[in-house]
Amino acid sequence: MAASNHLPIDTIHKTIIFDDVAIAFEDQVVLDGISFELKRGETKVLFGVAGSGKSTILKLALGLMKPDRGHIYVLGHDVTTMTEEELFDLRNQVGIVFQESALFDSFTVRENVAFRLMEEKLPEDEIEKRVREALSFVELEHTMDMLPSELSGGMRRRVGIARAIITHPEVLLYDSPTGGLDPITSTTIIELIMKQRDVYKTSALLVTHRLQDGFTLATHRYDPEAKHMVPLDGAVSRDVHTSFLILRDGKVIFDGTAVDLGHIENAYIREYIS
Amino acid sequence: MELLSPTAIAKKNALAVQEYAHLSARSIANLFRRPLYLADIIQQADLIGVGSLPIVVLTGTFTGMVLALNTSATLQQFGSLSLTGQLVSVSMVRELGPVLTSLMVAGRNASGMASELGSMQVTEQIDAMRALGTDPYKKLVTPRVTSTVFMMFFLTIISDLVGLVGGYIISFLLLGLDTFQYWNSAYQALKYNDVITGLIKPLFFGFIIATVGCYYGLSTRGGTQGVGRSTTQAVVAASVLILAVDVVLTKLLLSFA
Ligand SMILES: Nc1ncnc2c1ncn2[C@@H]1O[C@H](COP(=O)(O)OP(=O)(O)OP(=O)(O)O)[C@@H](O)[C@H]1O
Ligand SMILES: [Mg+2]
Numbered sequence: 001m002a003a004s005n006h007l008p009i010d011t012i013h014k015t016i017i018f019d020d021v022a023i024a025f026e027d028q029v030v031l032d033g034i035s036f037e038l039k040r041g042e043t044k045v046l047f048g049v050a051g052s053g054k055s056t057i058l059k060l061a062l063g064l065m066k067p068d069r070g071h072i073y074v075l076g077h078d079v080t081t082m083t084e085e086e087l088f089d090l091r092n093q094v095g096i097v098f099q100e101s102a103l104f105d106s107f108t109v110r111e112n113v114a115f116r117l118m119e120e121k122l123p124e125d126e127i128e129k130r131v132r133e134a135l136s137f138v139e140l141e142h143t144m145d146m147l148p149s150e151l152s153g154g155m156r157r158r159v160g161i162a163r164a165i166i167t168h169p170e171v172l173l174y175d176s177p178t179g180g181l182d183p184i185t186s187t188t189i190i191e192l193i194m195k196q197r198d199v200y201k202t203s204a205l206l207v208t209h210r211l212q213d214g215f216t217l218a219t220h221r222y223d224p225e226a227k228h229m230v231p232l233d234g235a236v237s238r239d240v241h242t243s244f245l246i247l248r249d250g251k252v253i254f255d256g257t258a259v260d261l262g263h264i265e266n267a268y269i270r271e272y273i274s
Numbered sequence: 275m276e277l278l279s280p281t282a283i284a285k286k287n288a289l290a291v292q293e294y295a296h297l298s299a300r301s302i303a304n305l306f307r308r309p310l311y312l313a314d315i316i317q318q319a320d321l322i323g324v325g326s327l328p329i330v331v332l333t334g335t336f337t338g339m340v341l342a343l344n345t346s347a348t349l350q351q352f353g354s355l356s357l358t359g360q361l362v363s364v365s366m367v368r369e370l371g372p373v374l375t376s377l378m379v380a381g382r383n384a385s386g387m388a389s390e391l392g393s394m395q396v397t398e399q400i401d402a403m404r405a406l407g408t409d410p411y412k413k414l415v416t417p418r419v420t421s422t423v424f425m426m427f428f429l430t431i432i433s434d435l436v437g438l439v440g441g442y443i444i445s446f447l448l449l450g451l452d453t454f455q456y457w458n459s460a461y462q463a464l465k466y467n468d469v470i471t472g473l474i475k476p477l478f479f480g481f482i483i484a485t486v487g488c489y490y491g492l493s494t495r496g497g498t499q500g501v502g503r504s505t506t507q508a509v510v511a512a513s514v515l516i517l518a519v520d521v522v523l524t525k526l527l528l529s530f531a
Pocket of ligand 2: 054
């Protein structure tokens with residue numbers, strides 16, 4: 001599946017391509033030959049035990065760190081060979097929600113969400129309008145003038161999502177957006193991610209520890225009229241917009257749809273999804 | 275504390291020097307690249323300049339007073355007490371104004387920068403900034419370097435002035451010198467080279483303070499403990515570097531006298 005073999009890279013249908021990527025920290029090998037593709041409009045759910053390298057994959061995709069081996073293509077650009085200066089432009093088309101939110105703690109919620117727009121020097125009223133829009137998307141309009149330290153963990157995650165989506169990026173990377181949250185807040189967040197997928201047709205990588213998040217995404221769609229998610233009618237297999245990827249010991253041990261996952265015999269995977 | 279072989283330590287230090295040099299070069303290069311974060315520069319200038327003013331005024335005044343007291347004891351033996359103003363002004367302007375001001379600002383702002391950027395580093399805010407398409411060197415480092423250099427210049431002038439006033443207070447009240455005598459000898463003593471030396475030094479020291487502070491901040495590893503470590507190291511490194519560069523600069527600038 002070496003992408004480099006069939007240049008030019010298929011960027012019409014593929015937004016992210018990992019081609020034999022490996023990285024080690026000191027002597028610990030974290031990723032060892034990872035290859036996968038993210039199709040346009042698809043949300044790929046990444047599973048793996050703690051420390052299996054899920055967050056590392058997202059950081060690599062943004063060029064925040066460089067792999068020891070392999071190539072990573074994002075929207076047709078090989079991020080492994082780009083300079084930091086060139087990466088800044090590409091990163092404007094990709095949104096990321098960090099595992100610990102990583103909000104700027106000396107900025108208000110408004111300034112956090114508006115960060116990109118302020119950097120682009122958009123007019124004040126335009127910024128105001130879009131911040132409101134993004135915050136209402138995550139139902140947090142009332143927190144505008146608060147500082148991140150005054151918010152709960154779940155609210156911070158949602159502000160993180162608002163900050164990531166405000167420019168409507170083509171690709172979104174969510175790092176454990178439901179980690180450590182109650183089921184109700186988690187569902188709200190999954191619904192937001194589904195809305196991005198179904199309304200804005202964004203491609204996304206979603207890291208999560210909750211298998212349920214993946215299955216909810218695979219079995220529901222967002223209904224813009226009803227303004228909430230509804231179960232997909234008919235077979236799950238109809239939904240091709242959600243796929244699963246499982247990491248173990250630095251390798252991809254599963255990459256496919258929810259239906260494929262149900263048919264897998266591998267003992268580790270069976271245990272993982274049970 | 276892990277044990278490292280001498281070669282490993284040498285390698286680590288060489289790498290650190292290389293990274294520091296890289297940061298310093300980038301902070302200057304960014305001055306010529308868009309965007310220039312003017313609002314951030316002004317905010318930092320306020321924080322560094324206005325914020326350091328009280329401490330600089332206090333140290334300057336006390337240093338001037340102590341200089342007057344110490345030199346007068348010696349001068350009295352030779353019956354040349356009237357030279358007090360001269361000694362205070364030359365020491366203050368050439369050496370103590372720039373050095374003491376930068377040591378104070380290093381203690382206050384190199385530590386502040388290291389802890390601020392360090393916390394941002396360990397909470398992934400630096401990564402978040404890069405991910406949002408903004409260069410932390412442009413947005414965080416360059417404004418700090420620019421405003422520290424700029425502000426050190428003025429803080430040093432203020433320190434020199436209040437030092438002279440401090441010396442005057444002692445001379446007038448305790449030594450019984452008259453006002454004209456003091457200020458006249460203070461003014462007459464200063465040569466062109468003294469003034470130039472005294473004004474060039476703070477530019478270098480300001481650059482050291484900000485780049486060292488930012489370097490330790492951005493290279494912070496290991497949580498809150500790491501932030502504490504960076505903060506301390508930044509002050510120590512900045513202070514030592516200031517004194518070392520002071521020797522070199524003094525030698526160099528003397529050769530132009
Ligand atoms: N900057 C780094 N320096 C050193 N080691 C690192 C670094 N980043 C990650 N690691 C190591 O890489 C491994 C994978 O980390 P990563 O954060 O990607 O895991 P993860 O799958 O996201 O785990 P979790 O589910 O707990 O979030 C871990 O063992 C971690 O110790
Ligand atoms: Mg993680």
